[in-house]
Amino acid sequence: MLTRRSLIASALALTLAPAAARAARLNDDGLHVQDWFLDSFLDLAQDIEEAAAKGKRLAVSFEQRGCIYCAEMHEKHLANATISAYVRQHFEMIQLNQFGAREVTDLDGRVLPEKEMARRWAVTSTPTILFLPEKPVSGQAHLVSPARMRGLLPQPAFLAMFRFVAEKQYEKMEFPAYARQQEETLAKAIAAGQPIN
Template identity: 50%
Template sequence: MIRTLLLGASLLLSTLAPSAATTIGDDGLHKEDWFAITFRDVAEDIETAREQGKRLVMIFEQRGCIYCTAMHEKLLSDPEVADYIKANFMVVQYNMFGDEEVTDLDGGTLTEKTAARKWGYVFTPTIVFLPEEAPEDMTVSEAAVATMPGAFGKWTFLNMFRWVHEKGYEGEEHFQKYHARIINELREQGRLDVE
Protein backbone atom coordinates (compact mmCIF):
# COMPACT_ATOMS: atom_id res chain seq x y z
CA MET A 1 0.00 0.00 0.00
CA ILE A 2 2.70 2.49 1.01
CA ARG A 3 4.82 1.46 -1.96
CA THR A 4 1.83 2.09 -4.28
CA LEU A 5 1.23 5.53 -2.73
CA LEU A 6 4.90 6.45 -3.07
CA LEU A 7 4.95 5.30 -6.70
CA GLY A 8 1.78 7.31 -7.41
CA ALA A 9 3.21 10.43 -5.77
CA SER A 10 6.46 10.00 -7.65
CA LEU A 11 4.63 9.72 -10.99
CA LEU A 12 2.54 12.79 -10.21
CA LEU A 13 5.60 14.85 -9.31
CA SER A 14 7.43 13.73 -12.44
CA THR A 15 4.58 14.99 -14.63
CA LEU A 16 4.59 18.36 -12.88
CA ALA A 17 8.36 18.89 -12.84
CA PRO A 18 10.12 20.68 -15.71
CA SER A 19 12.12 18.56 -18.13
CA ALA A 20 15.72 17.81 -17.24
CA ALA A 21 16.91 20.33 -19.84
CA THR A 22 14.88 23.10 -18.20
CA THR A 23 16.17 25.05 -15.22
CA ILE A 24 14.94 28.21 -13.49
CA GLY A 25 17.30 31.17 -13.83
CA ASP A 26 18.01 33.92 -11.30
CA ASP A 27 15.43 36.01 -13.17
CA GLY A 28 12.74 33.42 -12.40
CA LEU A 29 12.42 32.33 -16.05
CA HIS A 30 12.61 28.75 -17.29
CA LYS A 31 15.83 28.17 -19.24
CA GLU A 32 16.22 25.58 -21.99
CA ASP A 33 19.80 24.43 -22.39
CA TRP A 34 19.49 25.03 -26.15
CA PHE A 35 18.38 28.68 -25.91
CA ALA A 36 21.04 31.01 -27.32
CA ILE A 37 22.83 33.44 -25.00
CA THR A 38 23.64 36.61 -26.94
CA PHE A 39 24.34 40.32 -26.46
CA ARG A 40 20.75 40.96 -27.65
CA ASP A 41 21.84 42.94 -30.69
CA VAL A 42 18.94 41.86 -32.90
CA ALA A 43 20.65 42.49 -36.27
CA GLU A 44 23.69 40.55 -35.08
CA ASP A 45 21.47 37.72 -33.81
CA ILE A 46 19.65 37.50 -37.16
CA GLU A 47 23.03 37.21 -38.90
CA THR A 48 24.29 34.57 -36.44
CA ALA A 49 21.13 32.52 -36.93
CA ARG A 50 21.45 32.83 -40.73
CA GLU A 51 25.07 31.65 -40.59
CA GLN A 52 23.82 28.55 -38.73
CA GLY A 53 21.17 27.97 -41.40
CA LYS A 54 18.43 28.98 -38.96
CA ARG A 55 15.96 31.79 -38.26
CA LEU A 56 15.94 34.04 -35.19
CA VAL A 57 13.07 33.71 -32.76
CA MET A 58 12.65 35.91 -29.69
CA ILE A 59 10.53 34.65 -26.78
CA PHE A 60 9.27 37.19 -24.25
CA GLU A 61 8.51 35.70 -20.84
CA GLN A 62 8.03 36.89 -17.27
CA ARG A 63 8.56 35.52 -13.77
CA GLY A 64 5.53 33.63 -12.49
CA CYS A 65 3.87 33.31 -15.90
CA ILE A 66 1.82 30.09 -15.78
CA TYR A 67 1.54 30.05 -19.59
CA CYS A 68 5.32 30.30 -19.93
CA THR A 69 5.68 27.40 -17.50
CA ALA A 70 3.19 25.36 -19.55
CA MET A 71 5.10 26.22 -22.73
CA HIS A 72 8.33 24.86 -21.23
CA GLU A 73 6.85 21.86 -19.44
CA LYS A 74 4.38 20.70 -22.10
CA LEU A 75 5.63 22.01 -25.44
CA LEU A 76 9.37 22.59 -25.31
CA SER A 77 9.83 19.31 -23.43
CA ASP A 78 8.08 17.43 -26.26
CA PRO A 79 10.87 15.94 -28.43
CA GLU A 80 8.91 16.47 -31.67
CA VAL A 81 8.49 20.19 -30.90
CA ALA A 82 11.93 20.82 -29.39
CA ASP A 83 13.82 18.92 -32.10
CA TYR A 84 12.06 20.83 -34.88
CA ILE A 85 12.75 24.21 -33.26
CA LYS A 86 16.39 23.39 -32.45
CA ALA A 87 17.01 22.26 -36.02
CA ASN A 88 15.52 25.34 -37.66
CA PHE A 89 15.58 28.28 -35.24
CA MET A 90 17.94 30.11 -32.90
CA VAL A 91 15.90 31.08 -29.85
CA VAL A 92 16.78 34.05 -27.66
CA GLN A 93 14.80 34.59 -24.46
CA TYR A 94 13.76 38.05 -23.28
CA ASN A 95 12.43 39.03 -19.87
CA MET A 96 9.35 41.25 -20.37
CA PHE A 97 10.40 43.24 -17.27
CA GLY A 98 14.16 42.76 -17.56
CA ASP A 99 16.93 45.35 -17.57
CA GLU A 100 19.37 43.66 -19.98
CA GLU A 101 20.46 45.94 -22.83
CA VAL A 102 18.88 45.37 -26.25
CA THR A 103 19.87 46.89 -29.61
CA ASP A 104 16.86 47.25 -31.91
CA LEU A 105 17.15 46.83 -35.68
CA ASP A 106 16.88 50.61 -36.06
CA GLY A 107 20.00 51.00 -33.88
CA GLY A 108 18.14 52.15 -30.78
CA THR A 109 19.44 50.93 -27.43
CA LEU A 110 16.83 49.91 -24.88
CA THR A 111 16.30 47.56 -21.95
CA GLU A 112 14.26 44.39 -22.36
CA LYS A 113 11.27 46.04 -20.66
CA THR A 114 11.42 49.24 -22.75
CA ALA A 115 11.89 47.13 -25.89
CA ALA A 116 8.76 45.11 -25.05
CA ARG A 117 6.85 48.36 -24.59
CA LYS A 118 8.23 49.92 -27.79
CA TRP A 119 7.40 46.83 -29.82
CA GLY A 120 3.92 46.49 -28.28
CA TYR A 121 4.39 43.07 -26.68
CA VAL A 122 2.12 42.75 -23.64
CA PHE A 123 1.44 39.01 -23.34
CA THR A 124 3.76 36.26 -22.12
CA PRO A 125 4.83 34.21 -23.74
CA THR A 126 5.09 36.22 -26.95
CA ILE A 127 7.08 34.55 -29.70
CA VAL A 128 8.51 36.82 -32.40
CA PHE A 129 9.78 35.42 -35.70
CA LEU A 130 12.35 37.58 -37.49
CA PRO A 131 13.25 37.70 -41.20
CA GLU A 132 16.24 35.86 -42.65
CA GLU A 133 18.17 39.09 -43.13
CA ALA A 134 18.20 42.15 -40.88
CA PRO A 135 16.39 45.09 -42.46
CA GLU A 136 17.67 48.61 -41.89
CA ASP A 137 15.68 51.44 -40.34
CA MET A 138 12.94 49.21 -38.95
CA THR A 139 12.02 48.15 -35.45
CA VAL A 140 11.69 44.51 -34.45
CA SER A 141 7.89 44.76 -34.46
CA GLU A 142 7.91 46.24 -37.97
CA ALA A 143 10.33 43.61 -39.29
CA ALA A 144 8.72 40.54 -37.67
CA VAL A 145 7.32 38.08 -40.21
CA ALA A 146 4.97 36.60 -37.58
CA THR A 147 4.16 37.02 -33.90
CA MET A 148 2.48 34.46 -31.65
CA PRO A 149 1.12 36.11 -28.50
CA GLY A 150 0.04 33.79 -25.72
CA ALA A 151 0.04 30.06 -25.14
CA PHE A 152 -1.41 27.46 -27.50
CA GLY A 153 -1.65 23.69 -27.82
CA LYS A 154 1.10 21.56 -29.34
CA TRP A 155 -0.09 21.60 -32.94
CA THR A 156 -0.85 25.32 -33.15
CA PHE A 157 2.53 26.04 -31.57
CA LEU A 158 4.51 23.64 -33.76
CA ASN A 159 2.60 24.55 -36.92
CA MET A 160 3.46 28.23 -36.48
CA PHE A 161 7.15 27.35 -36.40
CA ARG A 162 6.66 25.14 -39.48
CA TRP A 163 4.69 27.83 -41.33
CA VAL A 164 7.45 30.39 -40.72
CA HIS A 165 10.19 27.91 -41.66
CA GLU A 166 8.31 27.14 -44.90
CA LYS A 167 7.89 30.92 -45.46
CA GLY A 168 4.12 30.62 -45.45
CA TYR A 169 3.92 34.35 -44.74
CA GLU A 170 5.13 34.96 -48.32
CA GLY A 171 2.39 32.83 -49.88
CA GLU A 172 -1.38 32.89 -50.20
CA GLU A 173 -2.12 30.32 -47.49
CA HIS A 174 -2.86 32.21 -44.26
CA PHE A 175 -1.55 30.54 -41.11
CA GLN A 176 -5.08 29.55 -39.98
CA LYS A 177 -5.72 27.77 -43.31
CA TYR A 178 -2.30 26.10 -43.14
CA HIS A 179 -2.96 24.97 -39.56
CA ALA A 180 -6.41 23.58 -40.45
CA ARG A 181 -4.91 21.66 -43.39
CA ILE A 182 -2.16 20.15 -41.20
CA ILE A 183 -4.69 19.20 -38.50
CA ASN A 184 -6.84 17.42 -41.10
CA GLU A 185 -3.77 15.57 -42.41
CA LEU A 186 -2.85 14.48 -38.86
CA ARG A 187 -6.40 13.21 -38.28
CA GLU A 188 -6.28 11.24 -41.54
CA GLN A 189 -2.97 9.70 -40.43
CA GLY A 190 -4.52 8.76 -37.09
CA ARG A 191 -2.03 10.92 -35.20
CA LEU A 192 -4.63 13.28 -33.76
CA ASP A 193 -7.98 12.72 -32.11
CA VAL A 194 -8.78 16.23 -30.94
CA GLU A 195 -7.11 19.66 -31.23
Template identity: 50%
Template sequence: MIRRAFLAFAAVAALTAQAWSAEIGEDGLHKQDWFALTFRDVAEDIETAKEEGKRLVMIFEQRGCIYCAKMHETLLSDPEVADFIKANFKVVQYNMFGDEEVTDLDGEVLTEKTAARKWGFVFTPTLMFLPEEVPEGKTAAEAAVATMPGAFGKWTFLNMFKWVSEKGYEGDEHFQKYHARIINELRAAGRLDAE
Protein backbone atom coordinates in the same frame (compact mmCIF):
# COMPACT_ATOMS: atom_id res chain seq x y z
CA MET B 1 10.61 -9.79 -11.79
CA ILE B 2 7.71 -7.36 -11.28
CA ARG B 3 9.80 -5.41 -8.80
CA ARG B 4 12.72 -5.19 -11.27
CA ALA B 5 10.40 -4.01 -14.05
CA PHE B 6 8.86 -1.41 -11.73
CA LEU B 7 12.31 -0.13 -10.69
CA ALA B 8 13.39 0.10 -14.33
CA PHE B 9 10.18 1.98 -15.20
CA ALA B 10 10.64 4.33 -12.22
CA ALA B 11 14.26 5.06 -13.23
CA VAL B 12 13.27 5.85 -16.82
CA ALA B 13 10.36 8.01 -15.63
CA ALA B 14 12.64 9.94 -13.27
CA LEU B 15 15.26 10.54 -15.97
CA THR B 16 12.58 11.58 -18.45
CA ALA B 17 11.01 14.01 -15.99
CA GLN B 18 14.42 15.42 -15.16
CA ALA B 19 15.32 15.81 -18.84
CA TRP B 20 12.02 17.49 -19.61
CA SER B 21 11.93 19.89 -16.68
CA ALA B 22 13.15 23.38 -17.37
CA GLU B 23 15.45 25.04 -14.89
CA ILE B 24 14.48 28.40 -13.42
CA GLY B 25 17.18 31.07 -13.65
CA GLU B 26 18.07 33.83 -11.22
CA ASP B 27 15.71 36.12 -13.14
CA GLY B 28 12.80 33.79 -12.34
CA LEU B 29 12.41 32.66 -15.96
CA HIS B 30 12.34 29.05 -17.06
CA LYS B 31 15.46 28.14 -19.05
CA GLN B 32 16.21 25.68 -21.80
CA ASP B 33 19.87 24.73 -22.16
CA TRP B 34 19.56 25.20 -25.93
CA PHE B 35 18.40 28.83 -25.76
CA ALA B 36 21.06 31.17 -27.18
CA LEU B 37 22.90 33.62 -24.95
CA THR B 38 23.63 36.76 -26.97
CA PHE B 39 24.29 40.46 -26.53
CA ARG B 40 20.66 41.05 -27.62
CA ASP B 41 21.61 42.99 -30.72
CA VAL B 42 18.71 41.98 -32.97
CA ALA B 43 20.53 42.59 -36.28
CA GLU B 44 23.55 40.64 -35.08
CA ASP B 45 21.33 37.80 -33.84
CA ILE B 46 19.56 37.59 -37.22
CA GLU B 47 22.94 37.37 -38.98
CA THR B 48 24.29 34.76 -36.55
CA ALA B 49 21.16 32.65 -36.92
CA LYS B 50 21.48 32.85 -40.71
CA GLU B 51 25.14 31.76 -40.54
CA GLU B 52 23.97 28.73 -38.54
CA GLY B 53 21.31 27.96 -41.18
CA LYS B 54 18.54 28.99 -38.80
CA ARG B 55 15.96 31.71 -38.19
CA LEU B 56 15.80 34.00 -35.16
CA VAL B 57 12.87 33.81 -32.76
CA MET B 58 12.68 36.01 -29.67
CA ILE B 59 10.61 34.82 -26.69
CA PHE B 60 9.38 37.34 -24.14
CA GLU B 61 8.57 35.89 -20.72
CA GLN B 62 8.11 37.10 -17.15
CA ARG B 63 8.67 35.76 -13.66
CA GLY B 64 5.70 33.78 -12.34
CA CYS B 65 4.00 33.47 -15.74
CA ILE B 66 1.90 30.30 -15.67
CA TYR B 67 1.63 30.28 -19.46
CA CYS B 68 5.41 30.52 -19.79
CA ALA B 69 5.74 27.58 -17.40
CA LYS B 70 3.24 25.63 -19.54
CA MET B 71 5.23 26.44 -22.66
CA HIS B 72 8.45 25.12 -21.09
CA GLU B 73 7.00 22.14 -19.26
CA THR B 74 4.56 20.94 -21.93
CA LEU B 75 5.62 22.28 -25.32
CA LEU B 76 9.39 22.80 -25.19
CA SER B 77 9.80 19.52 -23.31
CA ASP B 78 8.09 17.59 -26.12
CA PRO B 79 10.92 16.02 -28.17
CA GLU B 80 9.10 16.53 -31.49
CA VAL B 81 8.62 20.24 -30.78
CA ALA B 82 12.05 20.86 -29.23
CA ASP B 83 13.94 18.94 -31.93
CA PHE B 84 12.26 20.92 -34.72
CA ILE B 85 12.92 24.26 -33.05
CA LYS B 86 16.55 23.44 -32.20
CA ALA B 87 17.22 22.34 -35.78
CA ASN B 88 15.65 25.39 -37.43
CA PHE B 89 15.68 28.33 -35.02
CA LYS B 90 18.01 30.33 -32.82
CA VAL B 91 15.95 31.17 -29.73
CA VAL B 92 16.79 34.22 -27.62
CA GLN B 93 14.86 34.73 -24.39
CA TYR B 94 13.87 38.19 -23.15
CA ASN B 95 12.46 39.23 -19.79
CA MET B 96 9.35 41.40 -20.26
CA PHE B 97 10.40 43.45 -17.23
CA GLY B 98 14.17 42.99 -17.53
CA ASP B 99 16.91 45.59 -17.56
CA GLU B 100 19.35 43.88 -19.92
CA GLU B 101 20.44 46.05 -22.84
CA VAL B 102 18.80 45.45 -26.24
CA THR B 103 19.74 46.98 -29.59
CA ASP B 104 16.74 47.25 -31.91
CA LEU B 105 17.08 46.93 -35.69
CA ASP B 106 16.76 50.71 -36.02
CA GLY B 107 19.85 51.10 -33.79
CA GLU B 108 18.01 52.29 -30.69
CA VAL B 109 19.48 50.91 -27.47
CA LEU B 110 16.83 50.00 -24.92
CA THR B 111 16.27 47.75 -21.94
CA GLU B 112 14.26 44.56 -22.33
CA LYS B 113 11.26 46.21 -20.68
CA THR B 114 11.38 49.34 -22.84
CA ALA B 115 11.82 47.16 -25.95
CA ALA B 116 8.73 45.17 -24.95
CA ARG B 117 6.77 48.43 -24.63
CA LYS B 118 8.15 49.82 -27.90
CA TRP B 119 7.22 46.62 -29.74
CA GLY B 120 3.75 46.53 -28.17
CA PHE B 121 4.08 43.30 -26.17
CA VAL B 122 1.71 43.07 -23.22
CA PHE B 123 1.33 39.30 -22.82
CA THR B 124 3.74 36.50 -21.97
CA PRO B 125 4.90 34.42 -23.53
CA THR B 126 5.12 36.32 -26.81
CA LEU B 127 7.19 34.88 -29.64
CA MET B 128 8.47 37.15 -32.40
CA PHE B 129 9.83 35.53 -35.57
CA LEU B 130 12.34 37.63 -37.50
CA PRO B 131 13.18 37.63 -41.22
CA GLU B 132 16.26 35.98 -42.68
CA GLU B 133 17.72 39.31 -43.81
CA VAL B 134 18.22 42.41 -41.67
CA PRO B 135 15.83 45.07 -43.01
CA GLU B 136 16.82 48.72 -43.09
CA GLY B 137 14.98 51.40 -41.14
CA LYS B 138 12.55 49.11 -39.35
CA THR B 139 12.11 48.12 -35.74
CA ALA B 140 12.14 44.44 -34.83
CA ALA B 141 8.35 44.49 -34.45
CA GLU B 142 7.89 46.08 -37.88
CA ALA B 143 10.27 43.55 -39.47
CA ALA B 144 8.75 40.48 -37.78
CA VAL B 145 7.29 37.94 -40.18
CA ALA B 146 5.00 36.53 -37.46
CA THR B 147 4.19 37.07 -33.79
CA MET B 148 2.57 34.52 -31.50
CA PRO B 149 1.18 35.84 -28.21
CA GLY B 150 0.55 32.96 -25.84
CA ALA B 151 1.23 29.30 -25.23
CA PHE B 152 -1.13 27.25 -27.34
CA GLY B 153 -1.45 23.49 -27.71
CA LYS B 154 1.31 21.42 -29.26
CA TRP B 155 0.14 21.53 -32.87
CA THR B 156 -0.66 25.24 -33.01
CA PHE B 157 2.71 26.01 -31.44
CA LEU B 158 4.72 23.61 -33.63
CA ASN B 159 2.81 24.52 -36.78
CA MET B 160 3.67 28.21 -36.31
CA PHE B 161 7.36 27.31 -36.25
CA LYS B 162 6.89 25.11 -39.32
CA TRP B 163 4.89 27.78 -41.18
CA VAL B 164 7.63 30.35 -40.55
CA SER B 165 10.36 27.84 -41.47
CA GLU B 166 8.54 27.12 -44.75
CA LYS B 167 8.07 30.88 -45.33
CA GLY B 168 4.30 30.51 -45.33
CA TYR B 169 4.02 34.25 -44.66
CA GLU B 170 5.23 34.84 -48.25
CA GLY B 171 2.46 32.75 -49.78
CA ASP B 172 -1.31 32.83 -50.01
CA GLU B 173 -2.00 30.24 -47.29
CA HIS B 174 -2.68 32.18 -44.08
CA PHE B 175 -1.37 30.50 -40.92
CA GLN B 176 -4.89 29.54 -39.77
CA LYS B 177 -5.57 27.72 -43.07
CA TYR B 178 -2.14 26.09 -42.95
CA HIS B 179 -2.77 24.95 -39.38
CA ALA B 180 -6.23 23.56 -40.26
CA ARG B 181 -4.74 21.64 -43.19
CA ILE B 182 -2.00 20.13 -41.03
CA ILE B 183 -4.52 19.19 -38.32
CA ASN B 184 -6.65 17.41 -40.93
CA GLU B 185 -3.58 15.57 -42.21
CA LEU B 186 -2.61 14.54 -38.66
CA ARG B 187 -6.15 13.40 -37.95
CA ALA B 188 -6.21 11.32 -41.17
CA ALA B 189 -2.88 9.75 -40.21
CA GLY B 190 -4.11 8.96 -36.67
CA ARG B 191 -1.44 11.19 -35.10
CA LEU B 192 -3.63 13.83 -33.49
CA ASP B 193 -2.95 13.59 -29.76
CA ALA B 194 -3.73 17.18 -28.79
CA GLU B 195 -5.99 20.03 -29.89
Protein backbone atom coordinates in the same frame (compact mmCIF):
# COMPACT_ATOMS: atom_id res chain seq x y z
CA MET C 1 7.67 5.62 1.54
CA LEU C 2 10.91 5.51 -0.38
CA THR C 3 12.09 2.04 -1.20
CA ARG C 4 15.06 0.84 -3.14
CA ARG C 5 12.72 -0.16 -5.97
CA SER C 6 11.09 3.32 -6.13
CA LEU C 7 14.51 5.01 -6.15
CA ILE C 8 15.70 2.79 -9.00
CA ALA C 9 12.46 3.45 -10.93
CA SER C 10 12.85 7.21 -10.43
CA ALA C 11 16.48 7.15 -11.57
CA LEU C 12 15.56 5.05 -14.61
CA ALA C 13 12.72 7.45 -15.52
CA LEU C 14 15.11 10.41 -15.36
CA THR C 15 17.66 8.59 -17.47
CA LEU C 16 15.10 7.67 -20.13
CA ALA C 17 13.36 11.07 -20.14
CA PRO C 18 13.91 13.10 -23.31
CA ALA C 19 16.73 15.64 -23.05
CA ALA C 20 14.28 18.47 -23.79
CA ALA C 21 12.15 17.50 -20.77
CA ARG C 22 15.17 17.69 -18.45
CA ALA C 23 16.52 20.93 -19.92
CA ALA C 24 13.92 23.39 -18.54
CA ARG C 25 15.13 25.16 -15.41
CA LEU C 26 14.49 28.44 -13.59
CA ASN C 27 16.99 31.24 -14.15
CA ASP C 28 17.88 34.06 -11.74
CA ASP C 29 14.90 36.12 -12.95
CA GLY C 30 12.51 33.27 -12.11
CA LEU C 31 11.89 32.46 -15.78
CA HIS C 32 11.80 28.93 -17.13
CA VAL C 33 14.60 28.55 -19.63
CA GLN C 34 15.89 25.88 -21.98
CA ASP C 35 19.60 25.06 -21.92
CA TRP C 36 19.64 25.32 -25.72
CA PHE C 37 18.32 28.90 -25.83
CA LEU C 38 20.77 31.31 -27.41
CA ASP C 39 22.93 33.25 -24.96
CA SER C 40 23.88 36.38 -26.88
CA PHE C 41 24.79 40.05 -26.53
CA LEU C 42 21.19 40.82 -27.61
CA ASP C 43 22.17 42.63 -30.78
CA LEU C 44 19.35 41.35 -32.97
CA ALA C 45 20.98 42.05 -36.34
CA GLN C 46 24.06 40.12 -35.28
CA ASP C 47 21.92 37.30 -33.84
CA ILE C 48 19.99 37.02 -37.13
CA GLU C 49 23.26 36.75 -39.06
CA GLU C 50 24.63 34.10 -36.70
CA ALA C 51 21.40 32.09 -36.91
CA ALA C 52 21.43 32.37 -40.72
CA ALA C 53 25.03 31.11 -40.82
CA LYS C 54 23.71 27.92 -39.16
CA GLY C 55 20.78 27.70 -41.59
CA LYS C 56 18.31 28.83 -38.93
CA ARG C 57 15.86 31.65 -38.21
CA LEU C 58 15.78 33.79 -35.05
CA ALA C 59 12.82 33.82 -32.68
CA VAL C 60 12.54 36.08 -29.61
CA SER C 61 10.36 34.90 -26.72
CA PHE C 62 9.12 37.47 -24.20
CA GLU C 63 8.24 35.88 -20.87
CA GLN C 64 7.73 36.93 -17.26
CA ARG C 65 8.11 35.51 -13.78
CA GLY C 66 5.04 33.65 -12.56
CA CYS C 67 3.52 33.29 -16.04
CA ILE C 68 1.67 29.98 -16.00
CA TYR C 69 1.51 29.87 -19.79
CA CYS C 70 5.27 30.43 -20.05
CA ALA C 71 5.80 27.54 -17.63
CA GLU C 72 3.44 25.36 -19.68
CA MET C 73 5.31 26.27 -22.86
CA HIS C 74 8.56 25.01 -21.31
CA GLU C 75 7.18 22.05 -19.35
CA LYS C 76 4.85 20.69 -22.04
CA HIS C 77 5.37 22.21 -25.49
CA LEU C 78 9.17 22.46 -25.51
CA ALA C 79 9.46 19.26 -23.48
CA ASN C 80 7.73 17.37 -26.28
CA ALA C 81 10.34 15.60 -28.39
CA THR C 82 8.64 16.37 -31.72
CA ILE C 83 8.24 20.08 -31.02
CA SER C 84 11.63 20.55 -29.40
CA ALA C 85 13.50 18.76 -32.18
CA TYR C 86 11.83 20.85 -34.87
CA VAL C 87 12.38 24.17 -33.11
CA ARG C 88 16.00 23.37 -32.32
CA GLN C 89 16.71 22.25 -35.89
CA HIS C 90 15.27 25.37 -37.52
CA PHE C 91 15.55 28.20 -34.97
CA GLU C 92 17.79 29.99 -32.54
CA MET C 93 15.68 31.28 -29.67
CA ILE C 94 16.39 34.23 -27.42
CA GLN C 95 14.44 34.71 -24.22
CA LEU C 96 13.66 38.21 -22.97
CA ASN C 97 12.07 39.22 -19.68
CA GLN C 98 9.05 41.49 -20.20
CA PHE C 99 10.12 43.40 -17.09
CA GLY C 100 13.88 42.88 -17.42
CA ALA C 101 16.75 45.37 -17.57
CA ARG C 102 19.22 43.77 -20.01
CA GLU C 103 19.90 46.01 -22.98
CA VAL C 104 18.62 44.88 -26.39
CA THR C 105 19.70 46.40 -29.71
CA ASP C 106 16.77 46.56 -32.14
CA LEU C 107 17.25 46.24 -35.89
CA ASP C 108 17.16 50.02 -36.28
CA GLY C 109 20.08 50.36 -33.83
CA ARG C 110 17.98 51.59 -30.91
CA VAL C 111 19.21 50.20 -27.58
CA LEU C 112 16.64 49.76 -24.82
CA PRO C 113 16.20 47.65 -21.68
CA GLU C 114 14.05 44.54 -22.18
CA LYS C 115 11.03 46.11 -20.46
CA GLU C 116 11.15 49.18 -22.71
CA MET C 117 11.67 47.01 -25.79
CA ALA C 118 8.58 45.04 -24.73
CA ARG C 119 6.59 48.29 -24.70
CA ARG C 120 8.10 49.40 -28.02
CA TRP C 121 7.12 46.09 -29.61
CA ALA C 122 3.61 46.19 -28.04
CA VAL C 123 4.13 43.01 -26.02
CA THR C 124 1.08 42.86 -23.77
CA SER C 125 0.92 39.18 -22.87
CA THR C 126 3.35 36.35 -22.25
CA PRO C 127 4.60 34.31 -23.82
CA THR C 128 4.89 36.38 -26.98
CA ILE C 129 7.22 35.00 -29.64
CA LEU C 130 8.44 37.33 -32.34
CA PHE C 131 9.86 35.68 -35.48
CA LEU C 132 12.51 37.84 -37.11
CA PRO C 133 13.37 38.21 -40.80
CA GLU C 134 15.89 35.89 -42.48
CA LYS C 135 18.38 38.72 -42.90
CA PRO C 136 18.90 41.91 -40.91
CA VAL C 137 16.82 44.77 -42.27
CA SER C 138 16.57 48.30 -40.98
CA GLY C 139 13.53 49.00 -38.84
CA GLN C 140 11.89 48.06 -35.61
CA ALA C 141 11.85 44.28 -35.26
CA HIS C 142 8.14 44.08 -34.54
CA LEU C 143 7.34 46.01 -37.73
CA VAL C 144 9.45 43.82 -40.02
CA SER C 145 8.62 40.51 -38.34
CA PRO C 146 6.87 38.01 -40.64
CA ALA C 147 4.95 36.46 -37.71
CA ARG C 148 4.15 36.91 -34.04
CA MET C 149 2.69 34.39 -31.59
CA ARG C 150 0.67 36.17 -28.90
CA GLY C 151 0.01 33.87 -25.98
CA LEU C 152 0.39 30.11 -25.87
CA LEU C 153 -1.21 28.18 -28.68
CA PRO C 154 -2.20 24.49 -28.41
CA GLN C 155 0.71 22.20 -29.27
CA PRO C 156 -0.24 21.51 -32.92
CA ALA C 157 -0.75 25.23 -33.65
CA PHE C 158 2.43 26.11 -31.72
CA LEU C 159 4.47 23.76 -33.92
CA ALA C 160 2.57 24.93 -37.00
CA MET C 161 3.64 28.54 -36.32
CA PHE C 162 7.31 27.53 -36.27
CA ARG C 163 6.83 25.56 -39.52
CA PHE C 164 4.90 28.48 -41.03
CA VAL C 165 7.95 30.71 -40.53
CA ALA C 166 10.66 28.15 -41.34
CA GLU C 167 8.94 27.25 -44.63
CA LYS C 168 8.16 30.93 -45.42
CA GLN C 169 4.48 30.07 -45.80
CA TYR C 170 3.70 33.66 -44.75
CA GLU C 171 4.59 34.61 -48.34
CA LYS C 172 1.68 32.48 -49.60
CA MET C 173 -1.09 32.47 -46.98
CA GLU C 174 -2.31 33.63 -43.59
CA PHE C 175 -1.38 31.59 -40.53
CA PRO C 176 -4.92 30.44 -39.54
CA ALA C 177 -5.39 28.73 -42.93
CA TYR C 178 -1.96 27.08 -42.69
CA ALA C 179 -2.62 25.91 -39.10
CA ARG C 180 -5.93 24.32 -40.13
CA GLN C 181 -4.17 22.43 -42.95
CA GLN C 182 -1.47 21.13 -40.60
CA GLU C 183 -3.46 20.45 -37.41
CA GLU C 184 -4.31 16.78 -37.83
CA THR C 185 -0.88 15.73 -39.13
CA LEU C 186 0.98 17.64 -36.43
CA ALA C 187 -1.32 16.43 -33.63
CA LYS C 188 -0.63 12.81 -34.61
CA ALA C 189 3.14 13.38 -34.84
CA ILE C 190 3.23 15.13 -31.46
CA ALA C 191 1.20 12.37 -29.77
CA ALA C 192 3.44 9.68 -31.27
CA GLY C 193 6.71 11.57 -30.68
CA GLN C 194 7.53 11.35 -34.39
CA PRO C 195 9.98 13.81 -35.92
CA ILE C 196 8.74 16.42 -38.39
CA ASN C 197 11.03 17.84 -41.07
